[in-house]
Amino acid sequence: MNGTESFWGWGVSEKFPERKTRRELAERLETELGFPDLTVQEPPSLSECRVPEPSVSLPEDVPCTTERDVRIHHTYGKSYPDLVRGFRGQFGPAPDAVAQPTDETDIQRLLEWASEETVAVIPFGGGTSVVGGVEPDLEGRAGLDGTTSRSTGAYNGVVSLSLDGLDSIHEVDERSRRARVGAGIYGPALNEGLEAYGLQLRHYPQSYEFSTVGGWIATRAGGHFATRYTHIDDFVESVRAVTPAGILEARDVPASGAGPDPNRFLLGSEGAFGVITEAWLRLQPRPVxxxxxxxxxxxxxxxxxxxxxxxxxxxxxxxxxxxxxxxxxxxxxxxxxxxxxxxxxxxxxxxxxxxxxxxxxxxxxxxxxxxxxxxxxxxxxxxxxxxxxxxxxxxxxxxxxxxxxxxxxxxxxxxxxxxxxxxxxxxxxxxxxxxxxxxxxxxxxxxxxxxxxxxxxxxxxxxxxxxxxxxxxxxxxxxxxxxxHGATITHHHAVGRVHRDWYEQEQSETYLAALQSMKRTLDPAGIMNPGALLHNREIRR
Ligand SMILES: Cc1cc2nc3c(=O)[nH]c(=O)nc-3n(C[C@H](O)[C@H](O)[C@H](O)COP(=O)(O)OP(=O)(O)OC[C@H]3O[C@@H](n4cnc5c(N)ncnc54)[C@H](O)[C@@H]3O)c2cc1C
CATH class of the missing domain: 3.40.462.40 (FAD-linked oxidase, cap domain/gating helix)
Incomplete structure (x- = not known):
C-alpha cells in the first residue's frame, strides 16, 4: 500500500485532496448537476474520534489487541453510512478487541473461547464491505436505524477477527495452474507473488487493492470480467474454513458431481458459518x-x-x-x-x-x-x-x-x-x-x-x-x-446487515430454515457474525 490507510474513508489518506481541489469539484456539482451551494468540511483527526472503552476480558492464548486505533480501523466497512459516521468521528460500535491470529490453531482457540463466553466474532478481511458485513452491531441494524452506538443484544462482547496474519501463498501447482493461498492475502500481494510463475488470478473487483481473497469468497465478489468469469466462484477450486464445530473443507478437484458442493456452503457465507482460512484458486497467464x-x-x-x-x-x-x-x-x-x-x-x-x-x-x-x-x-x-x-x-x-x-x-x-x-x-x-x-x-x-x-x-x-x-x-x-420486480437484492455486493431483510423476501422460507439449521450445526453458540446474512436467533446462555 502506498500511503497510510484512511481511518474513515476509502483507500489511503494521501489521496484525499486539499480543500481547494474539493472546492472545484463542489463547483462542478453545482453547475453540472444542479446542487445548491455546498460547504466543504474537514475530517477529524484520529485522536478526536469517539470510541467506547472495551468491556470484555480476552483469552490468554490467542493474540488480541484492544488498542484504540486498531479498534477504530475495525469498526466499519466502506459504505456511505460508514464513511459519514467515520467523517464525523463517531466510532460508537467499535469492537471490544481485535484478534490477530497467525494460524488455524489460534482461530480454533478463539472460537472455543468465544462460544463459551458468548462473545460474537466478526471475520474482517480488508473491511471494504458496503453492506454492514463487518460492523459490530449485533441486532443487525448497522447504519439502518440512525444510531451510532452498538447494540450487542444477548452477547457479552464483540471481537473482530483480523485475517491479516493468514496472508501466505502456500503452494503453486504450475502444471494445473492453481495455487493454495491464505484467506487474508490482498489482491496486489497475490498477483505480485504469482508473477514469478507467469500466472495471475485475474479477478479484479473495484476494491481489489484493499480487499482479500477470504473476503471475496465470503461475499461472492464480482470481478472486472463482464461475461463468463463474473464472480470469484469461477476461480475457486476448493475452500477450507474453521467453524466452531470443526474444519469444513472441500476436496481440491477440478469438478465433482458428488452431491451438493461443500464449496457452495462457504462461497457467500459472510462469516456466519465460520472463518475461511485458505483456498485453492484457478490461475491463468496474462492474455496475449x-x-x-x-x-x-x-x-x-x-x-x-x-x-x-x-x-x-x-x-x-x-x-x-x-x-x-x-x-x-x-x-x-x-x-x-x-x-x-x-x-x-x-x-x-x-x-x-x-x-x-x-x-x-x-x-x-x-x-x-x-x-x-x-x-x-x-x-x-x-x-x-x-x-x-x-x-x-x-x-x-x-x-x-x-x-x-x-x-x-x-x-x-x-x-x-x-x-x-x-x-x-x-x-x-x-x-x-x-x-x-x-x-x-x-x-x-x-x-x-x-x-x-x-x-x-x-x-x-x-x-x-x-x-x-x-x-x-x-x-x-x-x-x-x-x-x-423479480430482481435480486444484490448481484455481488453481498447481503450483510443492510440487505438482509430484502434477502429474506427473495428466498423461500424452507431455504432460510435450512440455512439456519446449517448455522446451528456449524456454530451452535451463534457467535459467528450475528445479524449478517441471517437474522439472529435467540442465544441461550
Ligand atoms: C469502493 C468499493 C468498490 C467495490 N467494488 C466491488 C466490486 O467490484 N465487486 C464486488 O464484488 N464487491 C465490491 N465491493 C464490495 C467489497 O469490496 C467486496 O464485498 C469484497 O469482497 C470484500 O472483501 P474484504 O476482504 O474487504 O472483506 P470484508 O469487508 O472484510 O468482509 C466482508 C464480509 O466477509 C466476511 N469475511 C471476510 N473475510 C472472511 C473470512 N476469511 N472468512 C469468513 N468470512 C469472512 C466478513 O465477516 C464480512 O461479512 C466494493 C466496495 C467498495 C468500498
Missing part, C-alpha cells in the same frame, strides 16, 4: 490478444439492445459496460448526452479482432457509432482510471455534504425495462422527498445471455445529522422495487 473500442448511442435503449444481442450471440467480451448519459458525465467521457458501450475482448490463444467486428456490426444495427480512435482511447482510459480511483471521489463527496451510494442487481432481459423505469422514478421521488434533489446514474457491470447486472449510483444533498435517515429512505425505496 486484446482489442477495445467504445461505441456511442443516442439512445440508452439502443445500447441495451446491442448489449443483449452481443451476449446472446455467445460472444464473451471481457468488458461490456454500457454507461447511461449520467455515468458518461460522471466519468468525464467526452460524449455528452450519449450512452457509451465500452467493449473489450481478450484471449490467450487467438486474435480477437473478428469477435470485435461481429460485436461492432451488432452495435451498428442498433444505431451505435464507434468513437474516433482518440476519443475511444480516452473513453477506455478514463474508464479504467476511474475504475480504481473512482472510489476516492466518494471521500470528497462526503466531505462536501453529498449523500452518495450505489446499489446493484441482476434481472432477466424481459423484466429490465420495467424495473429500470420504476426504479428511476422511485429513487428520484425518494431523493426529492428526503433531500430535496438528487441524481442517479446506471451502468451495466456484468451481462449474461439471460439478463444484465445493472449498477446504480445516486448522489443527493445530505443534511448534517440526518444523513443516515435520508440514506435509509432512498436505499429502502430502491430495494423494495428490486424485490417487487
Amino acid at each position: 490478444h486484446r482489442a477495445r473500442v467504445s461505441v456511442e448511442f443516442d439512445s440508452f435503449w439502443g445500447g441495451v439492445e446491442a448489449t443483449r444481442e452481443i451476449v446472446q450471440s455467445r460472444l464473451t467480451p471481457a468488458n461490456c459496460r454500457l454507461l447511461d448519459p449520467t455515468e458518461v458525465l460522471l466519468n468525464e467521457i467526452p460524449a455528452p448526452g450519449k450512452s457509451v458501450l465500452v467493449l473489450g475482448f481478450e484471449s490467450l490463444a487467438q486474435p480477437v479482432e473478428s469477435d470485435l467486428e461481429t460485436a461492432l456490426a451488432i452495435c451498428d444495427s442498433h444505431g451505435g457509432t464507434i468513437q474516433d480512435e482518440t476519443e475511444s482511447a480516452d473513453a477506455g482510459d478514463s474508464w479504467r482510471n476511474s475504475f480504481f480511483d473512482g472510489p476516492y471521489l466518494f471521500n470528497q463527496l462526503v466531505s462536501m455534504g453529498v449523500l452518495v451510494d450505489t446499489f446493484e442487481t441482476a434481472v432477466t432481459w424481459d423484466r429490465f425495462e420495467e424495473l429500470h423505469t420504476t426504479l428511476t422514478r422511485a429513487v428520484q421521488n425518494a431523493m426529492a422527498d428526503a433531500c430535496g434533489m438528487g441524481v442517479m446514474s446506471c451502468r451495466f457491470t456484468h451481462v449474461y445471455p439471460d439478463g444484465p447486472a445493472p449498477y446504480y449510483t445516486f448522489l443527493a444533498l445530505a443534511e448534517e445529522g440526518r444523513e443516515l435517515e435520508q440514506w435509509r429512505q432512498i436505499k429502502s425505496a430502491a430495494a423494495d422495487v428490486l424485490i417487487a
Whole structure:
C-alpha cells in the first residue's frame, strides 16, 4: 500500500485532496448537476474520534489487541453510512478487541473461547464491505436505524477477527495452474507473488487493492470480467474454513458431481458459518490478444439492445459496460448526452479482432457509432482510471455534504425495462422527498445471455445529522422495487446487515430454515457474525 490507510474513508489518506481541489469539484456539482451551494468540511483527526472503552476480558492464548486505533480501523466497512459516521468521528460500535491470529490453531482457540463466553466474532478481511458485513452491531441494524452506538443484544462482547496474519501463498501447482493461498492475502500481494510463475488470478473487483481473497469468497465478489468469469466462484477450486464445530473443507478437484458442493456452503457465507482460512484458486497467464473500442448511442435503449444481442450471440467480451448519459458525465467521457458501450475482448490463444467486428456490426444495427480512435482511447482510459480511483471521489463527496451510494442487481432481459423505469422514478421521488434533489446514474457491470447486472449510483444533498435517515429512505425505496420486480437484492455486493431483510423476501422460507439449521450445526453458540446474512436467533446462555 502506498500511503497510510484512511481511518474513515476509502483507500489511503494521501489521496484525499486539499480543500481547494474539493472546492472545484463542489463547483462542478453545482453547475453540472444542479446542487445548491455546498460547504466543504474537514475530517477529524484520529485522536478526536469517539470510541467506547472495551468491556470484555480476552483469552490468554490467542493474540488480541484492544488498542484504540486498531479498534477504530475495525469498526466499519466502506459504505456511505460508514464513511459519514467515520467523517464525523463517531466510532460508537467499535469492537471490544481485535484478534490477530497467525494460524488455524489460534482461530480454533478463539472460537472455543468465544462460544463459551458468548462473545460474537466478526471475520474482517480488508473491511471494504458496503453492506454492514463487518460492523459490530449485533441486532443487525448497522447504519439502518440512525444510531451510532452498538447494540450487542444477548452477547457479552464483540471481537473482530483480523485475517491479516493468514496472508501466505502456500503452494503453486504450475502444471494445473492453481495455487493454495491464505484467506487474508490482498489482491496486489497475490498477483505480485504469482508473477514469478507467469500466472495471475485475474479477478479484479473495484476494491481489489484493499480487499482479500477470504473476503471475496465470503461475499461472492464480482470481478472486472463482464461475461463468463463474473464472480470469484469461477476461480475457486476448493475452500477450507474453521467453524466452531470443526474444519469444513472441500476436496481440491477440478469438478465433482458428488452431491451438493461443500464449496457452495462457504462461497457467500459472510462469516456466519465460520472463518475461511485458505483456498485453492484457478490461475491463468496474462492474455496475449486484446482489442477495445467504445461505441456511442443516442439512445440508452439502443445500447441495451446491442448489449443483449452481443451476449446472446455467445460472444464473451471481457468488458461490456454500457454507461447511461449520467455515468458518461460522471466519468468525464467526452460524449455528452450519449450512452457509451465500452467493449473489450481478450484471449490467450487467438486474435480477437473478428469477435470485435461481429460485436461492432451488432452495435451498428442498433444505431451505435464507434468513437474516433482518440476519443475511444480516452473513453477506455478514463474508464479504467476511474475504475480504481473512482472510489476516492466518494471521500470528497462526503466531505462536501453529498449523500452518495450505489446499489446493484441482476434481472432477466424481459423484466429490465420495467424495473429500470420504476426504479428511476422511485429513487428520484425518494431523493426529492428526503433531500430535496438528487441524481442517479446506471451502468451495466456484468451481462449474461439471460439478463444484465445493472449498477446504480445516486448522489443527493445530505443534511448534517440526518444523513443516515435520508440514506435509509432512498436505499429502502430502491430495494423494495428490486424485490417487487423479480430482481435480486444484490448481484455481488453481498447481503450483510443492510440487505438482509430484502434477502429474506427473495428466498423461500424452507431455504432460510435450512440455512439456519446449517448455522446451528456449524456454530451452535451463534457467535459467528450475528445479524449478517441471517437474522439472529435467540442465544441461550
Ligand atoms: C469502493 C468499493 C468498490 C467495490 N467494488 C466491488 C466490486 O467490484 N465487486 C464486488 O464484488 N464487491 C465490491 N465491493 C464490495 C467489497 O469490496 C467486496 O464485498 C469484497 O469482497 C470484500 O472483501 P474484504 O476482504 O474487504 O472483506 P470484508 O469487508 O472484510 O468482509 C466482508 C464480509 O466477509 C466476511 N469475511 C471476510 N473475510 C472472511 C473470512 N476469511 N472468512 C469468513 N468470512 C469472512 C466478513 O465477516 C464480512 O461479512 C466494493 C466496495 C467498495 C468500498
